[in-house]
Amino acid sequence: MYPFIFRTFFVPMDAEVAHHVVVPVIRAFGVWPIAPVLRAFTRPAPALRTEALGLVFDSPFGVAAGFDKNVKMTAGLHALGFGHVEVGTVTAIAQEGNPKPRLFRLVPDRALVNRMGFNNDGAAAVARRLEKARRRRRRAVIGVNIGKSRVVDVADATDDYLVSTRLLAPLADYLVVNVSSPNTPGLRGLQAVETLRPLLAAVHEAAGATPLLVKIAPDLPDDEVQAIARLAVDLGLAGIVATNTTIARDGLVTDPAKIEAAGAGGLSGAPLRARALEVLRVVRAAVPAEFCVIAAGGVETAADVQERLDAGATLVQGYSGFIFRGPLWARQINRGLAARRGARAS
Template sequence: MYSLLFRHVLARFDPEFAHHAAMAVIRALGVPPFSWAARALTAPRPQQQVRALGLVFPSPFGVAAGFDKNAVGVRGLDALGFGHIEIGTITAIPQEGNPKPRLFRLIPDRAVINRMGFNNEGADAAARRLAALRRRAPRAVIGVNIGKSRVVAVEDAVGDYVTSATRLAPLADYLAVNVSSPNTPGLRGLQAVETLAPLLRAVKQAAGETPLLVKIAPDLPDDEIEAIARMAVAEGLAGIIAHNTTISRDGLITDPAVVEAAGAGGLSGAPLKQRSLEVLAVVRSAVPADFCVIAVGGVETADDVLRRLDAGATLVQGYTAFLYRGPLWARQINRGLRR
């Protein structure tokens, strides 16, 4: 039924407008009695719990950063059955992001191109919302993804990340450093080991006891991915998130004119399935068995989640398929994993 609604109604709306409309519904689902009804339909079974990062995740499947940029929908996403919610990307300084339009559907590919540019209300606003959430004791694990403020020069990035970490780490179940979005100028250059190591060292110190992970790009050569993974272990990080969106447009079946019209930005969705598994294999081969690896990219079904768990992922995240599969997506995956 949702596929018909999407094809005949929702797909006619601007993608960013549709996202905000969906988020309004999700926020409502986080409030009793709606949350009670939603949770009765979607809650994962106790057997699906995963222990990682010193935490208990109700399910191995969570929602990736980018969906809830400002920590406004956590309770609703929790009620919909996600085992963890990674909010953000949050920057120390509030920013509007890139000019609109900046979000584009590639429906034949079940994919999205975005160049949002870390649009968010800033670390202070996120901290206030997280503090309020903590008072309500949500069941889901809350991760916080932090990035560089656009107005801050790349050479000053360390201080900017440390500001966000200092403000947000005490309120997060885990903290993720995003150095891999293609939509902030110069950001991906921070992935070079010689610049990434001191950045992560400083953020780790600011994060204190909060587990710290780093999110990498799929477009790096495998040897660089392996080097980052080994460095993350050496620096005492808790894990790696593999991976962010891609700048590649290979293998798309959408009309090339539509793809070209969308322009620059990160591609996410079904076309990343294979690269996601490849990156996961490289990372897992370079880190200890107990090192947390969160797999992201091209996840649509319970089978996709199982393939990543079987390939060594500790946890799995998704985002883009939420747009195409609807509000019961996490429930579908939890039920598939149960079977």
């Protein structure tokens, strides 16, 4: 059914408009009496319970940052079966993001190109919604992804991140420093270790007891990935998210004219799978066994998720697959993982 709906209604529609159309639907999934009925259908098997970051996750599979930027869908996404939701990216100052259109589907590649530019309502507004979301007795683990405000100079990035940290860390189950989006000028330059160290040290101190992770780009060479991994361990961070979107366009089968029309931005979805898996393995080899590594990028099936877990991921996130697989995507993943674990146990 969903493939027909996708081809008939969503493909002809602007991708960002389509996202806004489904937001109220997903929000409705999280409202009583819909939520408990839906959750009974989508609840992950007990065997999928995962402990990480001092937290308990119903499933190792969750939603990557970017899907729910402003904490409007966490209850609905939990009702759909996701074990955690990473909201954001949130900036200290509310911003509209880059000019539209800024989100594009490459359907033959099962991929997205986005240059959203951290469009969000700002840390203060997000904090108010987080406080409300945390009151729910049954909810997904909620991580918060923070980034640099566009109007703030890169030289002042640390102070900007600290504004968001102080507002959001007390309300987040975990916090992620995003220095790897390709859609904010100068942001990726913060991944250089000599620049990243004082930023992460300051945010780590301000975050207090809230687990802190850093999100990295797949376009970094392996030696820089290793250096950031060692830095994260040295600073006492809780983990790394590997990876963000890529600026590469290698191996795509979509019409080149359509790719050209989409323009600059981060590519996510199936084409990112191989490199994201490589980066995961590089990170895992450089950090202790207990260090949390969240894998993201090119994940669409239960086999993809299991592959990341087998490669050393503690948790796994997806985003683009939701667009191509539909609202029962998390249920499909969780059932597939449970079946695989049953087969391994037998």
